[in-house]
Amino acid sequence: MTIQTEFANNAKHILEKDEQIIGLAVGGSWLSGQMDEFSDLDLIIVTREKITDNPKEMIAYARRLGRFLSGFTGEHVGEPRLLICLYDRPLLHVDIKFVTLDECYNRVETPVILFDRNQQLQSALLKSESVFPYPNYQWIEDRFWIWVHYALLKIGRGEYFEALDFMGFLRMSTLGPLLHVKNNSLPRGVRKVEMELVSQDLEDLKLTIAQYDRSALLQGLQNAVRLYRDLRLVLFDHTIILQVETELQVMRYFENINSRSD
Incomplete structure (x- = not known):
């Protein structure tokens, strides 16, 4: 027992x-x-x-x-x-x-x-049924690129602890749940991703983990963007309105920050 x-x-x-x-x-x-x-x-x-x-x-x-x-x-x-x-x-x-x-x-x-x-x-x-809350894809898309811009501001200013915490939030609120849905498991943040994700998805998620370093944070954020875009292609349907202009301008800013020296 x-x-x-x-x-x-x-x-x-x-x-x-x-x-x-x-x-x-x-x-x-x-x-x-x-x-x-x-x-x-x-x-x-x-x-x-x-x-x-x-x-x-x-x-x-x-x-x-x-x-x-x-x-x-x-x-x-x-x-x-x-x-x-x-x-x-x-x-x-x-x-x-x-x-x-x-x-x-x-x-x-x-x-x-x-x-x-x-x-x-x-x-x-x-007399009732259980209903587990699943991610609202439109809610995520409406916020994701503003979140990325926020992370870039923190990295650009040198607030690396703030940026590291934000990356954890991004995994918990967005990347983890979407990966769970893709793998047919309940979207409980990053709970048990080591057990429930296929190996490639887990490796992709690991690439969003950064060290306390400007270039590492930018690379981790770039990997998070790449992973989100891949998940969006798999999970989103035509009813989700993509924030195309916001994404474009934020990624231009990303290139600007990335081009600057430490």
């Missing part, structure tokens, strides 16, 4: 005694069968009443489930219903999402039910 399975089973035994809890489910890598010793555990606790306006109550529930070290809510990832926790003995990362039954109808995945009071959770899941 894995440490994640043991923790989940223990949580089930604890929470099923609480009449305020409708159900407990698990998602994430548990669903795909890819859980290993480095995986976190994604739990969903379904409560009768909404408690996510009270982080102290969320933490109080989390403390009951094991040797709780600390935790914090997930506003930084746009999910205040999420409590990100670290437990000890064994050391384990556990994400706990607190939802009401009504909130189960809108979800990105269909979890495995561990505990369900009177089959209420199962009924909600059967």
